[in-house]
Amino acid sequence: MLDHSKEPGTEGLENRQKEQADVSAQLGEADTWKDQLKTLVRQNKLAAFSAVILILFLLAAVFAPIVAPYDHLKQSLTDRLQDPSLAHWLGTDELGRDVLSRVIFGARVSLTIGLVPTLISMAIGTVLGLCAGFYGGKTDFVIMRLADVMLAFPSLLLAMVVMYTMGGGLINIFIALSLVNWAGTARIVRSQTLSLKEKEFVEAARSIGVRQWTIMFRHILPNCLPSLIVLFTLNIPSAILSEASLSFLGIGAQPPSASWGLMAVRGKKYLFSEPWLSIAPSVAIMIVVMAFNFLGDGLRDVLDPYLKEQ
Amino acid sequence: MWSRVGKRIAISIPVLVGVVLAIFVMLRIVPGDPVTTMLGEHVNPAVIEKISREMGLDQPVTVQFFQYVFHALQGDFGTSYRLNRNVTGIILDAFPNTVKLSLLAAVVAWVIGIVAGIVAAVRQNRLLDRLFMGCALMGVSMPVFMTALVLQYVFAFKLKWFPVSGFDSVKAMILPAIALGWNSAGSIARMTRSNLVEVMQNDYIRTARAKGLREHGVIVGHALKNAMLPVVTMMVLQISSMLSGAVLTESVFGVPGIGRLAVNAIETRDMPLLQGTVVFTTILIIAGNLAADLLYNVLDPRIREGA
Amino acid sequence: MRESIVLDIKDLKSHFFTAKGVAPAVDGVSIQVPAGKIIGVVGESGCGKSMTAMSVMGLLRYPGRVVGGTITLDGRDITHLSAKELSKVRGNEISMIFQEPMTSLNPVYPVGKQVREAILLHQKVSKAEAKERVVEIFRAVGIPEPEKRYYNYPHQLSGGLRQRVMIGMAMVCRPKVMIADEPTTALDVTIEAQILRLMKKLCEEQGTSIILITHNMGVVAEVCDYVYVMYAGKVMEQAETFELFDHTSHPYTRGLLNSIPRLDEKARRLHTIEGVVPNLLHLPEGCSFCTRCSEAKKRCFVERPDLYQVGEEHKVRCFQYEGEA
Secondary structure (H helix, E strand, O other): OOOHHHOOOHHHHHHHHHHHHHHHHHOOOOOOHHHHHHHHHHHOHHHHHHHHHHHHHHHHHHOHHHHOOOOOOOOOHHHOOOOOOOOOOOOEOOOOOEHHHHHHHHHHHHHHHHHHHHHHHHHHHHHHHHHHHHHOHHHHHHHHHHHHHHHHOOHHHHHHHHHHHHOOOHHHHHHHHHHHOHHHHHHHHHHHHHHHOOOHHHHHHHHOOOOHHHHHHHHHHHHHHHHHHHHHHHHHHHHHHHHHHHHHOOOOOOOOOOOHHHHHHHHHHHOOOOOHHHHHHHHHHHHHHHHHHHHHHHHHHHHOOOOOOO | OHHHHHHHHHHHHHHHHHHHHHHHHHHHOOOOOHHHHHHOOOOOHHHHHHHHHHHOOOOOHHHHHHHHHHHHHOOOOOEOOOOOOEHHHHHHHHHHHHHHHHHHHHHHHHHHHHHHHHHHHHOOOOHHHHHHHHHHHHHHHOOHHHHHHHHHHHHHHHOOOOOOOOOOOHHHHHHHHHHHHHHHHHHHHHHHHHHHHHHOOOHHHHHHHHHOOOHHHHHHHHHHHHHHHHHHHHHHHHHHHHHHHHHHHHHHHOOOOHHHHHHHHHHOOOHHHHHHHHHHHHHHHHHHHHHHHHHHHHHOHHHHOOO | OOOOEEEEEEEEEEEEEEOOEEEEEEEEEEEEEEOOOEEEEEOOOOOOHHHHHHHHHOOOOOOEEEEEEEEEEOOEEOOOOOHHHHHHHEOOOEEEEOOOOOOOOOOOOOHHHHHHHHHHHHOOOOHHHHHHHHHHHHHHOOOOOHHHHOOOOHHHOOHHHHHHHHHHHHHOOOOOEEEEEOOOOOOOHHHHHHHHHHHHHHHHHHOOEEEEEEOOHHHHHHHOOEEEEEEOOEEEEEEEHHHHHHOOOOHHHHHHHHOOOOOOOOOOOOOOOOOOOOOHHHOOOOOOOOOOOOOOOOHHHOOOOOOEEEEOOEEEOOHHHOOOO
8 A cells, every 4th residue: 555666765875776886897796696695695694594594494394203302292291391301401391292392393384384375375476466567457456456455454364364264273374374475475576577578678579479478477577586585585484473373372273283383372371380381482483583584684685675675 | 645645545445345345255155154153063953043034144145245334334343142242342342452552562662663773773784783683683583472471471470570461550561562562663673774774875965964964963864854754654554563463462461452352253253253353453454554654645745745 | 376275185095995805996186276266177987086075075985985195174184083073164164066966955854944954053043044044045046936945845846956956055154165076967958057157156256166076078178277187096187277178188188088079070980988997996007097098108007107297287197298397
C-alpha cells in the first residue's frame, strides 16, 4: 500500500552512486560473481561466519541420528528434569529426554520449514509476479489486488486461520506457509519485470520472435535472480519464526515432535526451575534466524544494493 | 494531495472486503460440519440441524457472507459457540488490554529504536554502532516468546521487580510491553540507521556543511527530518504488526487480550469467535496502514505542497 | 600577482585511502586568489579540481583526507583549524556552490529558511531581520517575487532558480571567497549565461573573489581573470586568461582548446585528446600526461617536470619550457 519510491533524497543518492561507480571504474574494479563472493567474504566477515554456522546446523540436521548423543524420542522417567551435566549437556526434559539431542533433531524441523515452504511460496510469487509484470492489464490487476489482500493480513493471523481450517501438525504448517507468503515476492518480481521488459535485450528477443514464456524465463527471470536470492535468504527466518510461533501457541507441531517452538512452550511450565528447557531451543532459533539475517544483509550489499529493507 | 488521499482510501475498501471474504471462505472450507465439530460426534442429528438453522449455517455461503457483512457493519460479529455470548462483547472486553499492550510496546520500540538508530548512524562503523546494530539484529531475530520468557525469568522471577503475569497494574504491563516492543525496536533502529546513513550522502548535507553547520547541527537540522519520514510510516505500521504479535506475548504473560481469544477460539474450535477476532484485528491493521500512508503524505512537503 | 591575495593555497595534497592503494587526488596544488578576481580552474572530470575545492572547504570525507600543504585565508592559516573554528569560517568567509542545484537544497524545508539559516549561524541578528536580508539577497540574485519564493520548497522551483538560491545562500554573508563547482553544468545554456553574469556582477559589487571550477573553456574565456589548468591532481599550466589563450603552452591546454567547436572554421572533425585520464593509483612514472601527449619525448616518461616560468604570471609544467624565462 505504501509507495516508497518517493523516499526523500534518492535523486541525490543516484548521483553519488554514479560518482562512486565512476571512481571504481577509474580504479579498475571489475564485477564478476567470483569477485562478489570475495568481496562478501572480505568485507562482511559476519556474513561469511553466518554461512559457516548455517552449514554446521545443516550438517547437524542431516546427520542428526549420528550427531545426537541420544535418541531424541526415548523417554526415561528416572532421568526426568535433570540439570545440565556431562552426560546430558543441556539436561533432560519432563519426560527424561535428552534436550541437546532434541535441539539437534529440532534443526531438521526448523530448516525444512525454513527452506521448503519458502522455496514453494517464492516460486509461486515469482511466477505470479512475472505474469503480472509481463502481461499487465487485467492479469496484473487481479494478481496484484490478490497480493494486496494477502499483504494486508498479518501473516501470523493468516497462518492461524489456515491452521484452524486444516488442523495442527507440521505438514499443515508446511502447506500454510507455502500458500501464505508469496505476495511480497510477487510484488518485487513484478516491479523488476516491468522495468526489465522495456530493456533493449528483451525488445531484441521479442523482435526476433522469441516466444513469450521463453522471454519471461530465459531473459527476464535471470535478471531478477540476485534480488530473489537475497529475498530467499531473508524470507527463511520469517518462516522459521512463524513455525516456532505457531508451535509455541500449540497450533503447530504436535508432541512428540522436536520442534523448537513446541519444546519452548512445553518447557515454559518449568521456566523457573529448569529454564534451559525453553531457553535452549529458543537460543537455537535465534542463532539460526540471526545467521540467515546476517547472510541476507551481506548478500544484499553485494548482489543487490537497490533492494531496500522491506 | 487530497486526490491522493481519496485514492488511497478507495484502494483500501476493496482490500478490506477481500480480506473479510478470504477469512470467511477459509474458515468455511474446514472439513466436517462446524456444529458437529463443536458439539461432538454423538449428538442427536435433529439438535445439530436446529442449531445450524439458528446460526444460519444451512444457507448458501454467499448468503451467509452478505449476512455476516451486513451484521458486522452494524457491529454484530455473531455469537460465540462456546461462550454463548455476543462476539462483539467478548472482543470489546479484551480489546482495551491489547490496545494498552500494543501502545506501550510501541512507545518502547520507538524510543529505543530511534535513539539507538541515531547513535549508531552517528558513530558509523565504530564500536557503539556495531554493538547497537548487533543488539538490533538480535532483537529482530529473537522469537517474541523468547524475549518474553527471558524477561519473565530474569526480571520477574530472579530479580522480582515485576509480577510474573497478569495485566492489572502498570507494573505488570511493563514486561509484556518490552517483550512485544523489543522486536520492533530492532527493526526501527536498523531502519533509522540505514536511512540516516543514506541521507547523509546527499548533496544537501554537503550544502549544510558548507553553510557552516557543525556535524550535530547537520544531523539534527537537516538529515533527521529526511531520514525519519519513512521511519515514521514504519513506526505506525509497527503498531499494527504488534496487534498480531501480541498473540504470543499475551500467551506468555497471561494477558487477557484479543490474541488469547484467538488462540482459545482455535483450541475450542469456536469459529465465530476466531472469525470475529481475526476480522476485527485485520480491519484495525488495514486502518493503521492507511493512517501511516496518509501521515507520510502530510509530512512530506514534496507531496503536501504539490509540484 | 601584485594584488592583495585573499586565499593562498600552497602545495595542497589530498589523498584517497582506498582498499587498492592511496590515490593522490590533489597532488601539490598551489593557487593564489587575488581580492575581487575570478579564478578559473579547468580540467577534465576526475582531474582533482572538485577535490581541491572540497579540501579548501574542509569538506573532504572518508576515505579522502588533506595530507599536506597550507591554506591561508586573509592572512590566517585555516589548514589546521578545529571543526568548531572551521565551521565559523565556512559559509561566512568562504562559501561554496555546487554542481547539482536540483539536489543541493534540502527537500523538506522552504528555501528561504535554508538561506536564513546561514545568516543566523554566523551573525547575531533577529530572525525577522535575517528574513529581510534573505528577501534582499533573493532580489539581488534575480529571483522574482522574493517574498513569495521565500516560502517555496525546492521542488517547486526550476533548476535555474534553485541555483540562484544557492548563490544567494553563498553570498548572503558577504564571504571573501566563493568557490563555484561547475555551477552551470546542469543548467540550460541560456540560463548558464545569466548565472555567470550574475556571479560576475555580485563579485564586482561585493568584492568577493570567486574560484570557478569548470571544464568549459568558453566559460573561462567569458568570466575568468586567471586560469589554472589541472590534470591528474596537478596544475599543468597557469596564466592570466588572455595570456593563456594567446600563448597556449602546455600540450594538454592546447588539446583542451582545440576540442572546443569553432564557428569560424569549416566543419571538420572535432579535436579530441586521445586516451583517458590515467588511473590515479597507477600514474605514469614521469609526467602524468605523457601517455596521452603527442609531443612526449623519452624523458617525459621517466622524469617529472616542474612548473616552469614562461612569462610574467605564466607557468607551465612541461619540459619544453624548462629554463625559458
